[in-house]
Amino acid sequence: MKILQITPFFFPSIGGIENYVYNLSTNLSNKEHKITILTVNTENVQKEEIISEKVSVYRCSLNFRYHKGLISIEFIKRILSANDYDIYHVHIPFPLGLEIAVVASKIHKIPLVVTHHGEYTKGNVFFSLISSIYSKICRNISLKYVDWILFLTSSYSVSLRLNKKIRKKIKIIKTGVDIQRFSATNDGAILRKKYGFTANDKIVLFVGSLSIYNRYKGVDYLIRALHEIRSVNNSVKLLIVGEGKLVSELKELAKELKLEKEVIFATSVSDEELPYCYAMCDVFALPSISGPESFGIVLLEAMASGKPVIASGLPGVNDVVKDGITGYLVEPKNVKQLSQRILKIIKDVKLGKKFGRNSQRVIIEEYQWANIVEEFEELYNNAMCKNGDGGT
Template sequence: MKLLIVTPYFPPKTGGVEHYTYNISLKLLEKGHDVNVITTGTDGVKEEILDGIMVRRLKTKNSLSNTPLDIHLVNFISRILKEENFDIINAHMPVPFYADMSAIVSKRAGVPFVLTYHNDVVKNRGPLSLISSLYNHTLLQITLRAADRIITPSPYVYNESEIMKGFSKKLVLIPPGVDPELYSPSEGSAMIKYGLNKESKSILFVGSMNRGHTHKGVEILLKAFSRIESDETYLILAGTGDMIPEYKKIAESLGIGDRTIFTGFINEESLIELYRLSSLLVLPTLSVAEGFGMVLIEANACGKPVIGSEVGGIKYVIRDGETGILVPPGDPVALANAITRLLDNEELAAKMGSNGRKMVMKNYTWDKSVRMTEKVFEDTLNQLL
């Protein structure tokens, strides 16, 4: 099949959706499909081959929050469809616009359209809350109706989303995956880099720390960590974002500045080292904006226990008491108690990490994800013949 993948962001930009889209694209390529990607860029229209994938990057001059807006996108996609024959258009969201414009073009061109819907568009406060609600009831509905099939990696979306209730017959759950050979248990070798010694314990958070992602709950995590009284226990926050200066101030005000480490941007190799180095991973998300939480299965694959909020997709991914611990969202006391429980009971933590690794091997591999994706594409084509 010749596939056109449309996504607002793609590596080298990092994030859960970007990671999912890249790995599915790469695996489809390995299975012999011709994979092309349209995404945003910074230098006009730029074409490049990224690990065998043809990537076309369209410079976007305007954006709303983290949503790139470009009036030229429809014409850009239309031109490519005229120049080349594609079997399937597969667009990714929750970031609006790129998927919506792809849906419009696909219907005009008569090309089957599969939407990968990672999560609901959720904004809890301010003008963006009104805009997202308006979008969910208007343009998004057009896009969902235009889709021949809808893939979701999120068990929350599949089981609970109010938006998806009218489209359940189109909906297919395809969870994300992990490369279990790459993400595997081993001794972490990054201790010296972060100033830790062999007696040190570390709590890891991985995620974006910008103003558009305050729902990740970093402030709650800082408050919880301030309750952990141990000079040899550290909090490592891996990721970038414009909220980091503010989080550093909060850490200082809580008296944990000298035990809190902000790594900034790290590549995948360094991230795996952090998983291996850490005692456990925490994902303290506050809202249903977390459709899955890929860092949970990545940490589990490395043999580490995980703690997450009982909200959104997280509550489906963590098997409470088996692979990790679920806590109420926004509760620093409950989070601190869960962290302490694992830090104080190394046998329990090791058992949960081992169980998590087994769960990942059974349910969450990219090979499994791509087989399911390929079948959706094939079924879509066969139904439309």
């Protein structure tokens, strides 16, 4: 099967969609499918890249960008001429990208599958207005003409305002995690030394992009929670893994709260080093404050690493974290509750280990790529049959 993955962002840009598209594509290629990833060159790197024998990337020139809205004339031309594929798979939010894919799908009679990863964050008033109009009108009209609409969780799908015709096309297919790479057998001792942690330090970990578009990650609330935690237990420290323009603001907040030495920023963590960051932490926290956080792949990475997880109880996220089983769900922006839950896990070592074991079990049962790829193959074949192709 020849599959065109259409995504607004891809590596070296860092984020949930980028990771999802890469992992889905490489795992599909292991089943002998040929994948082309068509994206926009937001990082101004080489346009063509061969990832493996069956996975290639083409990055189209970017003409204009406003917030996360991307305009690429080359992208429009490329997709309208992409007639040599069995399936289009679009990853949204991708204003204009989705609409152009719908047109190409109708022209070439190629089935179209969409994965809805979340909504854009609110920018200034003008962008928020445009984004709202697009979601309510253009996106919802476009979704009427796709074959299937995929969500990673059911709770996030029901949180969106979609009409009945669109909802009939919804399917839930979870994402997966590399259980060989992220494992409880990894040893984080070397990294503890690198970042200046002692054997007695208790480490809370956050992993995520800290670009100005990602304020919804709520890292400032986590820093404030640490301030409360250390008034009770001064062995707890916070490791923030991620880079972006928010780092300077967060460092200033840590300074205001006299936590310069207790909040450690790791802004240049390699792919090889990341699994060991999870390995050395005592608890992982994702304190997101709003809807754009529709899943949180980092939660799966932490769970696969055998760690207890704490996250905000948002649609999507609350399908991943099983409250009281793999960790805790907390109210968004509730610093007191966040600090109390972290302290409870830090204090009760047996409870933390129990949550960690439960996390690993959930990953093995529900989030293995081998099983997820089979679901995609079935879905793709179903879409091809609906369009008059017998499938493969």
